[in-house]
Amino acid sequence: MKIDDNIETFNSLIKRRGFIWGPSPEIYGGLAGFYSYGPAGMALKNNILALYRRELRYFGFGEVECPTIMPEIVWRASGHLDRFIDPVIRCKKCSTLYRADKFLQEQCPDLMIDGLSFQKMENLIHDHNLSCPKCETPFNKIEEYNLMLKTQVGNNVTAYLRPETATTTYLLFNRLNQDARRQYPIKIYQIGKAYRNEISPRQGVLRMRAFDQFELQLFIGKQQEMVFEDFEEIKENTLPLLDWKLQAENKDKPEIISLEKAIKTKLLKKPAYAYCLYISYYLTKILGFPEEVIRFRQHSINERAHYADDAWDLEIKTRQFGWVEICGVHDRTNYDLKRHGEFSKQNFEVSMGSDSEIKEIPQILEIAFGIDRIIYTLLETIFNVEEGRINLKLIPILAPNTVAVFPLVKNKENIRNLAVKVHRALLENRINSFFDSAGSIGKRYRRQDELGTKWCITIDYESLDDNTVTIRERDSMDQIRVNISDLAEIIKKKQESKYLHFC
RNA sequence: GCGCUCUUAGUAUAGUGGUUAGAAUCUCGGGUUUCCAACCCGAGGACCCGGGUUCAAUUCCCGGAGGGCGCACCA
The missing domain is CATH 3.40.50.800 (Anticodon-binding domain)
Structure with a gap:
């Protein structure tokens, strides 16, 4: 049999050898966005996780596991209920769906759309006589599109499947604080399923509706972020950094720069954040990704999530899908703990050092991996065809x-x-x-x-x-x-x- | 979600309004074999789902599901 060195050969290998199958359930035609791992894929996944668990002990991280379903108030506090429910408008005739806020902003660039209620947006659409760009038909009312999967628990308690593991980790904060005996930063990670009701999942396992996350959290003091002991040990390492300024100049080659220099030149603000970038790079490199396929890309201000002060994606260059994000490193500030403190009426101001008088709500730095993306990009990267021989390195x-x-x-x-x-x-x-x-x-x-x-x-x-x-x-x-x-x-x-x- | 397009063994495919639906690879059994997809014998396995047209549908039509591409979306 002739074996071509192309992406089709790779795609069929993934199925033939039992790495990833789907969309599942295949015998019923499949549901978009859901995939299964075969024996080889699962063995690979478990081996990666075993390696990670071992390495994270070395870096001083502990592991927790939380429920995947949480009541509505959690997501109201986290901000996901506001941010994950999109206002959409549907054309009466051709039923094309638009994001109401984005559509309005596009049509009326001068208006301030962000933060308007659904009713106000609806009024604006009406006032400006906006209609479907495709067929000129007026729109229906604004509908909600919920990126979170909603469910019911017990006697009509509304709950949601978690769209990220991170929030569920934060809910343990007062327990973790007790557990850590003021040894800050608290380093904790969680591995588990998260769910997102994607409008149109594509690109196989890169955008699934049920996927595995691996999220590391540092609970840390504001001062400690700037003077961070662990940073000293790793500051000489270089990372490929593509900041948003380079991107604005349409450059896609990252600058190879030491973390020490990145801090000095203010490319990165906080040594503790730089440490997180390093951890994410380390965990990527030990799987066998070559340097050339890795880069960090900084989010521009309007690309950032609602909780983020700074955000860089660790991306892998793929043949099939270009640069793919496998990890996001987010400076979430104290946003999450502040919000959960308010909503749960808990006091999350704690003493993080020897002086009991000094109290503050800890900052959170987050390293968020998508495990399925790691697996896909790793397999694609190490897939080789050598003189007609498939070699998965x-x-x-x-x-x-x-x-x-x-x-x-x-x-x-x-x-x-x-x-x-x-x-x-x-x-x-x-x-x-x-x-x-x-x-x-x-x-x-x-x-x-x-x-x-x-x-x-x-x-x-x-x-x-x-x-x-x-x-x-x-x-x-x-x-x-x-x-x-x-x-x-x-x-x-x-x-x-x-x-x-x-x- | 919209538009275009596609869907046949595990994989990648040929083909058809009435076929024992074909070849490759694959899998299993047997033979052969002193190291890199060899060879021989035998066997196994498929027309995405629902409806319609028709004497007859895997094939034509409609709908659904899923995939690809473009648009939109992607905390």
Whole structure:
């Protein structure tokens, strides 16, 4: 079979090898914006999360998990109820849908539209005799389009599926404050599902209606943001930064700049925020993304979310979709805690240091990853076609199978038996080993290449005499011969040494 | 959500108003094979869903769902 190095080959691989399937439920035709992970995709996802959990212990983060459904008041306080419900107008004739506020602003650039009530916008549309640009028909009344999925709990209590995990983490603030014993900043993360009722989901898993988020929070004092101990350790690292000024000049090449310099030149205001950018870069790099495909892009002022003081997206360059945001780093100020303090009538002014007299509501810095976007962009980035061979260059600890074990030929019973024995022994050592004896040896290698398996172990005639096997490396296809008794240790060692040295 | 367009085995496709719906790859069984998708034998698997027209619909028409592209949307 001819294998082309193109995006179609990649797209079919994702399905064929059981990474991502959908839209689900496929047997009923699918519902747009919902996807399932197959065994390989789920193994990859779990491996990424396991790596992240391990790394975040190193950086001093704790993990929490909150309900995915929260009552209405939470979203009123967070601001999502206002911001996630869009006013839309529908043409009576062609039923084209427009965002009422954006449409008004476009038609009447001089008017101040932001913050107007639905009724006022409706009046304005009427007063200005605005009609559908396509067919000149007048509009219906303004309707609500709710980006949050609404549900009912118990006896008619209105609740919403969370559109982000972050807010649910903030609701734990007084508990976390107690738990942390004034050791600020409090570093906490949450991994879990979030839901958004996208108008028209596209681009596969990049815009799903149910997706996994991985959001890290720093609760931190205003002073501490400016004088931040952890910053000192990482300030010499360089990041590719594309600020909004460069963007305004229509440039898309980021400037490679050290964090120390970025602070000095006021490109970044706060060392603690710079630290967050670094963390997001670190977590991206350790998955095996090459530098060339990573950049940070700063949001312009009107692109920012309602809570943000500064915002940069970590973007990955993809073949299929251009630059894709996989992570947003947001300076949320004390907006969230202030609001939840007001709405819940709690006092979130706390002492963050040794002086009990000094109290303030903590600031929040947030690093928000979309896990499904990480997985898609990673797979696309490391997908390679080399001389007609598909090679998925996953780093070893992320690969669904750590190793695969083959008998060189399948019809020699003693070779096969030894291969099974070797495979079992690896499993005993809790190494994810996969056994395969179907087809030719070459075919089995190729199957594993498509899954990103770094090492294939083959038992041949020589093995029967001297208890050695070959280890074939995925990228070079070179083989080394080792003793069966050393195999598990060798694999474990190889696996560990293959990450942690990217910068 | 609008417009255009598409939807056939796991994957990528050919084709048809009456076909045993074809070839590739794939999967399974068997043979062969001393290391990179080889070969031989055998088997398996598909017309997105609903309605209409018709003696007969996978094929034509309408609607729905889903995908692609453009517009709009994307805290």
